[in-house]
Amino acid sequence: MAEPILELKNVTSAYGRIKAIKDVSLKVYPGEVVSIIGANGAGKSTTLMSICGVLKPEAGEVWYDGQRIDGLASDLLPPRGLCQVPEGRRIFPRLTVEENLDMGAFFRRDAANIEHDKNRVFQMFPILLERRKQHGGTLSGGEQQMLAMGRALMGRPRLLLLDEPSLGLAPLIVQQIFRIIREINESDGVTVILVEQNANLALKSSSRGYVLETGNVVMEDDAAALLANPDIRKAYLGE
Amino acid sequence: MTIRASKLWFGYAVAMAWFYVLLWPLLGIKASGLEFAKSFAIWGKVAVAAAVLLVLYQLKGAGAFGFMQRPASVVGKAAGVFARRVPTWLSLSLVVACAVAFPFFTERYAHDVAISVLVYIILGLGLNVVVGLAGLLDLGYIAFFGVGAYTYALLSVHFGISFWLCLPIAGCFSALAGCLIGYPTLRMRGDYLAIVTLGFGEIVRIVINNWMSLTNGPNGILGIKAPGMYWYNGTSFEHIWLNSLEQLYYIILALAVFTVLAVYRLNYSRIGRAFEAVREDQTAAELMGVNTLRIKLLAYALGAVFGGLAGTFFAARMKFVSPESFTFIESAMVLAMVVLGGMGSIPGVILGALALIALPEVFRGFELYRMFVFGGVMAGMMLFRPSGLWPAKRMGVRSEERE
Numbered sequence: 157m158a159e160p161i162l163e164l165k166n167v168t169s170a171y172g173r174i175k176a177i178k179d180v181s182l183k184v185y186p187g188e189v190v191s192i193i194g195a196n197g198a199g200k201s202t203t204l205m206s207i208c209g210v211l212k213p214e215a216g217e218v219w220y221d222g223q224r225i226d227g228l229a230s231d232l233l234p235p236r237g238l239c240q241v242p243e244g245r246r247i248f249p250r251l252t253v254e255e256n257l258d259m260g261a262f263f264r265r266d267a268a269n270i271e272h273d274k275n276r277v278f279q280m281f282p283i284l285l286e287r288r289k290q291h292g293g294t295l296s297g298g299e300q301q302m303l304a305m306g307r308a309l310m311g312r313p314r315l316l317l318l319d320e321p322s323l324g325l326a327p328l329i330v331q332q333i334f335r336i337i338r339e340i341n342e343s344d345g346v347t348v349i350l351v352e353q354n355a356n357l358a359l360k361s362s363s364r365g366y367v368l369e370t371g372n373v374v375m376e377d378d379a380a381a382l383l384a385n386p387d388i389r390k391a392y393l394g395e
Numbered sequence: 396m397t398i399r400a401s402k403l404w405f406g407y408a409v410a411m412a413w414f415y416v417l418l419w420p421l422l423g424i425k426a427s428g429l430e431f432a433k434s435f436a437i438w439g440k441v442a443v444a445a446a447v448l449l450v451l452y453q454l455k456g457a458g459a460f461g462f463m464q465r466p467a468s469v470v471g472k473a474a475g476v477f478a479r480r481v482p483t484w485l486s487l488s489l490v491v492a493c494a495v496a497f498p499f500f501t502e503r504y505a506h507d508v509a510i511s512v513l514v515y516i517i518l519g520l521g522l523n524v525v526v527g528l529a530g531l532l533d534l535g536y537i538a539f540f541g542v543g544a545y546t547y548a549l550l551s552v553h554f555g556i557s558f559w560l561c562l563p564i565a566g567c568f569s570a571l572a573g574c575l576i577g578y579p580t581l582r583m584r585g586d587y588l589a590i591v592t593l594g595f596g597e598i599v600r601i602v603i604n605n606w607m608s609l610t611n612g613p614n615g616i617l618g619i620k621a622p623g624m625y626w627y628n629g630t631s632f633e634h635i636w637l638n639s640l641e642q643l644y645y646i647i648l649a650l651a652v653f654t655v656l657a658v659y660r661l662n663y664s665r666i667g668r669a670f671e672a673v674r675e676d677q678t679a680a681e682l683m684g685v686n687t688l689r690i691k692l693l694a695y696a697l698g699a700v701f702g703g704l705a706g707t708f709f710a711a712r713m714k715f716v717s718p719e720s721f722t723f724i725e726s727a728m729v730l731a732m733v734v735l736g737g738m739g740s741i742p743g744v745i746l747g748a749l750a751l752i753a754l755p756e757v758f759r760g761f762e763l764y765r766m767f768v769f770g771g772v773m774a775g776m777m778l779f780r781p782s783g784l785w786p787a788k789r790m791g792v793r794s795e796e797r798e
Contacts, residue, residue: 210678234684242682248675251668259672262665263684311684 159222161186161315161347162207167216167226169206176202177371179216184315184349189341191350191358191379193392194368200351201243203368204317207349208233208240220315235263237314241321245304249293253284256292256303260310270310277306280336298329305333309340315347316340322354330354334361355392359383367392400453407449411442494648498641506640510712512752513647514705517654519732519744521701524658526730527739527787528667529694530674531581532589534726535596538576539569539699541603541721543706548616548716549609558622558711562704569703570696572599577695581688584677596726604718615717619710622646643712650708654701658741661697670694671739735776737783746784 160183167180177199184190192200205211207218209230218226220238233239239260248256257277261270278285281302287295292303301321308316318337322330338361340346352358359365359379367375367388375382382388415438422434454460478486498506522536546565550556556564580591603610610616621643625632637643661667669690672680681687710716728751736747755765776784 208682210681229686230681231684231686234682240682242679246676246679246682248672248679250675251671255668255671258665259668259680259683259685262669262672307683 158185160184160219161221162349163219164203164207165217165219167203167206167213167218169202169211169213171202171211175214175371177206177368180206180368180371180373181216182366182373182376184347186314186347187341187345188364189337189348189350189362191352191355191362191365192368193352193355193358193365195392196353197370198368199371200368201319202371204240204243204319204349204351208238208317234311234313237312238317239308239311239313239315240317241301241304241308241319243319244323245300247292247295247300247303247307250291252289252291253295253303254288256307257284257310260307263311273310273312277309280309280339281306298325298333301325301329301333302336305336313346315349317349317351319351320353321350322352322357330357337361355388356383403449403453407445411438411445414438414441491652495645498644503640506644508753508756510640510644510647512748513644513651514709514712515729515732515748515752516651516745517647517701517705517708518729519736519748520654520658520741521698521705522729523698523733523739523741523744524661524670524701525694525698526733527744528662528670528674529691530670531691531694532585532592533695533698534589534593534723534730535576535599536592536698536702536729537721537723537726538596538599539572539702540706540709540725541599541718542569542572542699543703544710544716544720545603545610545616545706546703547707547710548619551620551710552616552618555620558620558707562707565703565707566700567703569699569706573696573699574692577692581691581695593723593726596723600718600721603721610718613718615715615719617715619714619716621714622711643708647708647712650704654704655741655745658701662739662741666690666693731773735773735783737786739787740783740785743783743785743787750784 162182162184164180164182167177168175169177180199180203182190182192182203192203194200202211206213206226207220209225209228209232213226216226217224220233221236225233225236225238248259251259254274257274258270261273264270278288283299284302284306287299292300295303305318305321321333321337325333334357337348337350341348348362350358350362359382362379365377365379365382366373367382375385375388377385383393415434418438419431419434422437423430455464497509501509518536518540521539522533525531525533525536543565546568547558547561550561550564551558576592576595580588580595583591604613606612621636621638623634623636626635637646669680669685672683672685673687673690673694677687680690709720713720732747732751733744734747735750736745737743755769758765758768
């Protein structure tokens with residue numbers, strides 16, 4: 157297989173003295189959708205935050221696109237194509253929908269392409285076009301999730317980190333969100349890392365999966381194999 | 396919906412009792428003994444006035460004023476429609492025309508007040524960049540006003556450099572001061588930042604106060620030159636000093652218009668949006684590739700530039716500067732304008748400056764009670780219009796509610 161676009165080598169991260177993830181190693185290859193599943197507090201979000209530099213790992217290395225990125229300031233990563241849809245969406249509530257999208261392209265200077273990408277986002281999420289002059293904070297939960305995704309796509313990511321995109325959303329909206337995830341992976345070739353509690357849904361739309369438990373990677377396999385695994389079915393799929 | 400009558404009058408009783416408890420110690424405790432008559436007399440008047448207002452409020456709730464309200468609302472609606480019909484450029488040029496014509500119809504005293512209002516408008520707009528746009532609570536903003544004023548004072552007295560040249564120089568100095576103060580402090584968030592900026596504001600004042608050899612300490616600097624210009628007198632260009640209040644008024648008006656334009660452009664620029672993003676969610680902004688420290692530093696320095704410009708004019712107008720003009724109360728005053736007017740809103744800040752500088756002058760008659768009324772008005776404003784006189788942007792309706 158080709159070189160991995162992202163590789164974590166024995167990463168340990170902590171909040172103060174409490175270790176949230178220990179010796180986490182994972183590889184993501186270009187064009188994949190990889191999901192990281194696990195229970196509450198297993199360290200899924202911590203893993204993402206260690207990748208994107210909001211949290212500096214205590215030990216271990218993070219490699220992206222052939223370069224070591226742990227220790228880099230987090231604002232340097234989006235220009236390199238590593239964008240994130242953070243946990244809880246974190247849209248800018250008092251900026252309009254359109255301004256939120258513009259912020260996603262903040263580091264870009266190619267106005268014509270930005271306009272093109274914005275139209276593309278509006279095509280994917282027509283509701284955002286309708287609400288473009290509305291403040292982000294006035295959107296419903298599902299619309300905010302779409303806005304957060306659209307905002308991340310405005311950075312033309314090569315690797316997109318999605319933190320719990322289905323959290324607190326109606327099933328119909330969740331389906332729509334996952335359809336878009338597959339679409340940007342298949343037609344744009346964006347590599348996606350998907351952190352989810354909804355293991356069933358996540359594994360069904362990914363090629364491989366990692367299972368985190370109390371800060372450790374306990375299993376790693378093809379998504380289909382994980383879905384078939386009786387232990388996983390029992391622990392995460394509620395059977 | 397109106398509040399139930401019993402609840403209303405109970406609230407009235409509590410408020411009046413509380414008011415008396417506040418009032419009596421102020422008027423009743425004297426060296427010669429305790430006294431009740433005077434405080435009761437004042438309290439009685441206030442209580443009667445409040446009761447009348449309450450009765451009117453209840454009558455209004457019961458619809459007793461329907462005969463007046465209906466025509467009034469029709470007129471109000473028509474005015475609203477009319478206001479929306481008038482294009483923005485027309486209303487703006489009307490405002491500017493009024494401001495330009497102002498000195499022709501008013502007295503010296505009014506010019507004086509107008510100049511202070513305009514100085515505070517510039518200060519307010521500058522602080523608005525820092526507080527309103529970037530969301531950095533700065534309690535030491537007046538320090539940059541001081542830096543600008545002293546820059547011009549020293550350059551004018553020692554080197555005779557002209558006002559016009561000093562404007563950009565003072566702006567640069569203030570920006571530099573902003574960066575120096577901002578670099579260590581802007582890593583902090585929220586309350587911590589407020590306290591540290593408060594400290595730095597005081598440090599600047601105390602340094603000015605004690606650096607005798609440079610600033611002449613508390614005695615201040617005298618003999619600052621007014622702005623000058625060349626004027627064609629028919630045969631040749633001669634140099635004149637712009638000493639009169641009208642001339643100074645036009646200078647500060649021009650500066651204020653420049654500030655409004657600059658802040659307006661900033662509001663809608665890419666950088667302005669980044670300021671707002673940092674205010675809304677710093678971590679999210681970082682994930683969008685915004686270097687938050689640099690953006691905050693830029694906001695701080697830009698705000699400082701306007702403070703410096705206002706300070707330069709202040710020194711040129713007063714022809715005297717001393718550290719007393721740059722105390723914490725001034726910072727608080729400018730901040731109050733921004734909050735009262737509406738954070739992040741240009742017309743709001745202008746209204747706030749008008750309200751806080753011009754109204755106290757109008758109510759000179761109440762001299763003694765000015766601060767008392769001031770406090771009351773501020774408390775009332777925050778209760779009834781928490782987002783300011785002219786809020787920045789109207790918050791939309793939640794999309795679920797709209798459908």
